[in-house]
Amino acid sequence: RKEVEQDPGPFNVPEGATVAFNCTYSNSASQSFFWYRQDCRKEPKLLMSVYSSGNEDGRFTAQLNRASQYISLLIRDSKLSDSATYLCVVNPPGGGNKLTFGTGTQLKVEL
C-alpha cells in the first residue's frame, strides 16, 4: 500500500461547480497534513494546512478524519484558475518534517 494515495483524475468540471478530492494515508501516527497545488511544470505551492477540526480558506475547505485516515479538499464555485494538480501531503512520524507526497489529483475547470 502506498503511504499516500490519491485518485489521479482528471476531474473535468464546469466553472462554478463544487468538487471534492479525497486522499488516504497509511501511517496512523502521521503528525500533520497539507494540501499543495502544483501547476504544470511548476513547483508545488502550499494551499492550506489540514487540521483535525477542519479548516476553511475562502472557497477551499479541508478536513481530516484520523479514524479513517483520510483527508479531503472541497473547492466551491470553481474557477478556471483552479485548474492544477492537487497534492495531498503527509508529515509522517519520526520528526524532521520529511513530507510524503501523493502523486496528485488533476483538476480541469472548463467553461
Next chain:
Amino acid sequence: GAGVSQSPSNKVTEKGKDVELRCDPISGHTALYWYRQRLGQGLEFLIYFQGNSAPDKSGLPSDRFSAERTGESVSTLTIQRTQQEDSAVYLCASSFNSNQPQHFGDGTRLSIL
C-alpha cells in the same frame, strides 16, 4: 521577500558527468529539504538539513548523491557519474523550522543524455 531560489533552472548533461545543483533558502529558514520529482510521479524526499545538526540522508537513492549546507544558508546537491534515471526535477524547499510548512523553489530540471 525573496522566495527559495534554485540554479540552474535547467541542466542538460551527458551520462557519466557530475552535476551540482544549488539552493538558496528563504532568509531565516533553518530547515532545508531536497526532493526529486520524476516525470508523472510524486515528489520523493532526498535529504534534510536542520540548523547545525547532522543531515538526514535517508532518502538519497545511492552513494552517487550527496549534499552539503553551510550553516543556515546555501545548499548544494551533487550527483556524481550521472545516469539516465537521474533525469528529473530536483526541488529544494525551506521552512522556518521543522514544524512549519515548506516553501519550494522553482526546481532544477535535469536531463541526462
